[in-house]
Amino acid sequence: MCDTCGCNVTPGNAHLVQPGGRLSKTADGREAIDILHGLLHANDHSAEHNREHFNKHGVLAVNLMSSPGAGKTSLLEATIGVLKDELSIAVIEGDLETENDAARIRAHGVPAIQITTGSACHLDAHMVHDALHQLDLDKLDIVFIENVGNLVCPASFDLGQHHNITLLSVPEGDDKPAKYPVMFRAADLVLLSKCDLLPVLDDFKPENARRYLRELASSAPVIELSSKNNEGMDAWLHWLFSELAELEHRCGEIAAAPETA
Amino acid sequence: MHELAVCQALIDQVEEIALRERADQVLSIHLGIGPLSGVEPHLLEQAFSIARAGGVAAGAELLIDNLPVQVSCDQCGQTTDALPARLLCGACGNWRTRLVSGDELQLLHVELVRQTGNEITESETTRQQQHERIN
Numbered sequence: 001m002c003d004t005c006g007c008n009v010t011p012g013n014a015h016l017v018q019p020g021g022r023l024s025k026t027a028d029g030r031e032a033i034d035i036l037h038g039l040l041h042a043n044d045h046s047a048e049h050n051r052e053h054f055n056k057h058g059v060l061a062v063n064l065m066s067s068p069g070a071g072k073t074s075l076l077e078a079t080i081g082v083l084k085d086e087l088s089i090a091v092i093e094g095d096l097e098t099e100n101d102a103a104r105i106r107a108h109g110v111p112a113i114q115i116t117t118g119s120a121c122h123l124d125a126h127m128v129h130d131a132l133h134q135l136d137l138d139k140l141d142i143v144f145i146e147n148v149g150n151l152v153c154p155a156s157f158d159l160g161q162h163h164n165i166t167l168l169s170v171p172e173g174d175d176k177p178a179k180y181p182v183m184f185r186a187a188d189l190v191l192l193s194k195c196d197l198l199p200v201l202d203d204f205k206p207e208n209a210r211r212y213l214r215e216l217a218s219s220a221p222v223i224e225l226s227s228k229n230n231e232g233m234d235a236w237l238h239w240l241f242s243e244l245a246e247l248e249h250r251c252g253e254i255a256a257a258p259e260t261a
Numbered sequence: 262m263h264e265l266a267v268c269q270a271l272i273d274q275v276e277e278i279a280l281r282e283r284a285d286q287v288l289s290i291h292l293g294i295g296p297l298s299g300v301e302p303h304l305l306e307q308a309f310s311i312a313r314a315g316g317v318a319a320g321a322e323l324l325i326d327n328l329p330v331q332v333s334c335d336q337c338g339q340t341t342d343a344l345p346a347r348l349l350c351g352a353c354g355n356w357r358t359r360l361v362s363g364d365e366l367q368l369l370h371v372e373l374v375r376q377t378g379n380e381i382t383e384s385e386t387t388r389q390q391q392h393e394r395i396n
Contacts, residue, residue, distance in 0.1 A: 030288060031373045033278060039271050039292065039300075039366045122263055153263035156299040156366070181346040182299040185364075217332065217348040217358045 043157055046125035050132060050160025057137035058251045060244050061145065063159055065183065066167035067176075068149030071193040071227055073101045075167065075236075076144055078227040080108045082237065087141040087244075092131045094123040094148045101146065111135065122153035125160055141244065151176065155183040163188040163243060170197045170204045177212035185216050189223070189239060196226040267300055267366070268308035272318055275371055279317045284373035287318040291370035295328040296345045298366035302327060330363035 038044055054061045064072045073093075080089055091112040093101045102114035113131040115123060128145060135143065145161060147154040166187035168176050171194065177184035184190065190213060192206055210222050223239070225232035271290070279287055294302050302325045309323045333340045334350035340361060341351030350358050 031282065031284065031375055033282065033371045033373060035274075035278065035368045035371060037274060037368045039267055039274070039368055041274055041368075042270055120263075120266065122266075124266070152299065156263060156267070178346045181348075182297055182364075185297065212346075214356045215347050215349060217356055217360065219357070 040157065043125045046129055047158035047160040050125055050129055051162070053132060053137060054143070054160065054162065055247075055251055055254065057140070058248060059137050059140050060142045060240075060247050061159075061161040061163075062142065062240075062243075063145045063147055063154075063161035063164050064167065065147045065151075065154045065164060065186075066149060066169070066193075067151045067172060070149070070167040070169040070172065072146050072149070072167055073104055074227040075191070075193065075225070076105060076146065077108060078230070078233065079144075079237070079240075080105070080110050082233065083240075084108065084110060088139055089142050089144065090135050090140050092123075092128060092135075092143060092145045094127070094146060096120070096148065117148060121148055121150050122157050123147050123159060124157045128159045142240070151180040151183045155186045162247060165189045165191060167191045167193045168209060169194040170201050174204045174206070174208040175212055177209060177216060177218075181216050184213055185218055187218065187220050190218075190220050191232075191236065192222060192224045194226060194228075195224045195231055196229045264300060264304040265308040265312065268305055268312040271309075271368060272312050272316060274368060275318050275321075276316055278371055279373060282373055282375070284317070284375050286374040287321040288372040288374055289322040289324055289370075290318065290368070291324045291326070291372075293326045293328050293365045293367045293369045295363035295365040296330055297360065297364040300366055326369070328362055328365050331361050332358035333361045334358050 051061070064075070066072055076091060083089060089110050091102070091105045091110060093105065093112055093114045094117060095101060095114070096117055096119065098116070099114045102112035105112035113134050115127050115131055117123065117127070123145065145159055164186050166184055168190060170192065192209060198204060206222070206224055213220065213222065221239070223232050223235045225236055271292075275287055275290055294300055294305070306323055306325070313319055313321055330343045330345055330348070331340055332343045332348050332350060334353060334355050335357040336355040337350060337353040339350060339352040343349065343351060343358070345363070348358055348360060349356050
């Protein structure tokens with residue numbers, strides 16, 4: 001939503017700003033100012049700036065979110081293992097402490113920038129912007145941003161990514177989309193990870209996870225995946241390549257468009 | 262946990278507005294928050310009591326409107342109330358709906374005190390335009 005055309009006036013808040021509504025009145029001697037900005041205006045602005053950077057260089061930016069230990073780094077390792085000769089990849093790692101995940105990625109010969117957030121439970125667009133300055137975007141095809149493991153806070157902060165991917169690992173239980181609707185609503189793709197554990201953790205029903213996701217009115221595709229036995233990897237890589245092609249197409253159109261004042 | 266970060270962003274924005282409007286004091290800050298914004302209003306209130314200290318909003322009151330979750334159905338076209346984790350159409354039960362309210366995280370309105378001058382500010386114009394857009 002933008003702050004200039006009025007599209008952030010929703011049916012939920014319109015009554016507040018209409019004449020006679022509570023926000024239309026100004027008490028004597030006081031100045032009342034209507035704003036209708038998103039609270040995270042500064043973050044959103046910075047995120048848009050990051051997105052422009054990615055678009056300008058034709059780099060696909062993917063934000064990976066999940067609870068801690070759902071297999072984000074393992075998925076990246078498996079993905080890099082298959083793609084590193086074909087595509088140029090970099091990873092931005094977000095953790096409260098340690099360089100452990102960045103070290104795991106670097107061991108595969110791929111650049112990784114570790115952001116340690118201290119006590120902050122999420123990455124924000126400013127942190128990602130700082131990390132981007134350490135990467136040569138001209139030489140990259142994909143930047144994966146591995147967010148802090150947390151199913152709550154990261155969902156509220158746009159980083160400038162093209163797509164959000166949420167992982168739901170089998171040991172967590174199939175009702176996580178119902179319990180964390182904000183996170184799963186934000187997902188453009190949901191990966192059910194650690195599916196090699198399905199035979200032992202048979203109370204996890206992938207169809208239930210799908211149903212809970214649909215009840216959030218989400219049409220995001222769901223892929224059952226295991227970074228361990230490579231189940232579902234083809235579908236995941238297919239998704240990545242089609243998004244890369246789509247981005248190239250979009251960036252080509254932007255480059256070809258006549259410049260406007 | 263991220264409410265303090267959200268609150269800090271709010272205070273920064275309010276201070277910017279106060280500076281622009283040459284205000285000496287902020288009396289109230291009015292927010293609209295939907296349950297699907299990912300921000301808990303009562304946690305934001307607690308964070309606000311810490312984050313407001315020392316600035317132009319130090320004495321400001323925080324007013325929060327909890328906005329309803331509503332969806333519009335792609336199939337039957339009706340707009341109905343929904344639950345945050347169940348965004349199905351209340352009329353026909355279809356899951357292909359669009360959220361029309363419920364994910365807002367907005368600064369709606371700020372009340373300021375100015376000691377000098379009564380000049381018409383651009384905020385008056387903004388408000389007028391806002392009303393025109395809605396009507």
